Amino acid sequence: MKKRILLLGFNKSQIILLNKKFGKNIFLTSLKDFNKANALISFKRYEFEKIINNNLISKFSCLEWIHLPGAGIENYLFFKELNKTKFTNGKIIQGNQVADHAIALLLSLTRKISFISKYGQDKPFDFRPIELNNKRALIVGFGGIGKCIADRAYGFGLKLDAISYEFDHKNRIIENFYLLENLNEAVSKADVIFISAPLTNKTENLFNSKIFKKMKKNSILINISRGKIVCNDSLIKALNEKKLLGVGLDVTYPETLNKNHKLHKMDNVIITPHIAGISQNFTNSTLELIIKNIN
Template sequence: PPSAGLDMMLTPEVREMGLQVTNASGLHAAPVVETAWALTLAVSRFLKHFGECQQKHVWDQFTPYDLNDRTAGVVGLGGIGRRYAKIAAAFGMRVIAVDKHAPEKPDEVEELWPLDRLNDLCAEADVVMIACPATSETQGLIGAEQLALMKPTGIIVNIARGGIIDEPALIECLNEGRIAGAGLDVTKVEPLPEDDPLWDTPRLVITPHIAGWSNDRSRSVVRFFCENLRRYKAGEPLQNLVDQQQGYPVPGA
């Protein structure tokens, strides 16, 4: 598929047929990470609030949050997570991460932990950025327990898949002001229904699953497909070959 997500592709029928499946993991990392940072900054700098003030012609000098010397916690250190971490370091942030497969630690990441230390990351990070694959294991990965561990000044951003965050728990958390805010490019149900409570949740910025979109999207997908087709015909290893048990490409597998 022309994206990283495989939740609609790896059906039981596809698995039984023994087909080789690849995805476009990392292909759209640049625009996805730009969106992740747009959401991070929109929340930390209260741009939603200031946009509302502009519409009302109100000059409200509300004090935003600084990111310098704060901690970014990245959940999933694939191509998107690594790129986000590199930019976080450029902002002067300390970077920690969790990843199921614990790849080699990039220089910009200070601590790389296994996924079972997710709670430690949520408690320590000022910004939690979700970039892990959507699998049965990651559904509801961020729930009431993890949100309760976050700092009152904490921000959570999700550009992965909607089901990874427990949305009712997030809504309750934001309504009660227990964290500073959240940015979502993805929701469990898409398009998001008009009457969904997420729309009216305070300190929440929503974009309609457009993180991977760019003016070069179609060309880059076609180039990637043609290269994999060439490799397949030549009997060479395919790029981004998916481990169908895990549900995503596994480096070195």
């Protein structure tokens, strides 16, 4: 019996390409046909979220494979009962650009680029850029994206530590590995903290008031993972108490903050709208990965 794949969020040209490559009778394009599918591929995140929001998860118990386009795993946590289903996502094609964005946020803060660009010569300020050389950075989550961040941060002369479930002793640029339960100790030594861990039950609100109290004064926090990992109220309190020198966020919770939100009004906070994983090659790279996985 031929396998059938349900496609969500694909445009006409992409579907035509897949039909030419694999045959017309393989692919389904309507959610109404979910009961005929052996696998599901979502090209756009919000298409897959419709399944979650409409409580359709239980209807997909027969799926052998589910593929999502993003780098996160939190949506897969809804499928814990599907122990026979294989899961894949797009993190392999997003690591480099997410890491680039993390470093861009860091440099924007240490060089005060957005502040100077906004005010120029109109607002007097006493500022000297911060040198990254010999500062210590902690990478919370040392998966594919975390490793890409490490490669770039090392090039700026940062000393590197990492939070990881597995200690990669062959990695010579990480000086110290810590388990998640030792986060208190790890953050107390870091001048810069990158959050690249997935959102799970263990990492939701991981950066709360207790962790911020342990962080070094004038440290910098960069979050390119998921907004729910950082507690907003605790973050705002730490900023108001001058605990943090600056914060760079590509992700927030909720995903789009109200324009009058306190974080938008702080000169030492940079927020971008969850764009770290996007590049000019993203669409083509995503389609290439999907074709590879189908094969």
